[in-house]
Amino acid sequence: MMNSVTRIACLTMMAMLFIPAAMAAGNPEAGAQKSQVCQACHGADGHGTNPTYPVLAGQHADYMEHALKAYRDGSRKNAIMSGMSTNLSDQDIKDLAAYYNSLEGLQDLSIK
C-alpha cells in the first residue's frame, strides 16, 4: 500500500512528466499577444475587417496550423500571408491557432 506521502510524490512526478507536453501545445493567452499584428486585417475578434480577409475566429486549430505552415514554406501562395508567416516559429503558429480557435466564430455543423 502507498502512504499519502508516496502518493503525493508520485502524483508530482507524473505532473512533471506532463509539463513539457503542455508547453508544446498552443497557448491561447500567448497567441492573443502574438495576434496583434494580425488584427489589422483579421479583426480584433477574428472576424476580418472586410470580406477579403478570412474569418479566423473559431477556426480548427489543426487547419490553421496547416495553413500557416503552408504559407511559410511557400506551398500555399499569397503575397500578404507569406510575408506575415515567414517569421513565425512553430510555437507561434500553435499559439495563434489555439487563440483563434478559442474565439466565437465558425459554427459546428457536424451531426451530434
Ligand code: HEC
Ligand atoms: C495585411 C493583411 C493581413 C494581415 C496583417 C494578416 N493576414 Fe492572414 N490573411 C490575409 C489575406 C488577404 C488572406 C487570404 C489569403 C489567401 O487567399 O490565401 C489571409 C489568410 C489567412 C489564413 C488562411 C485562412 C483560411 O481560411 O484558409 C490564416 C490562417 C491567416 N491569414 C492567419 C493570419 C495570422 C495568424 C496573422 C498574424 C500573424 C495574419 N493572418 C495577418 C491578410 C492578412
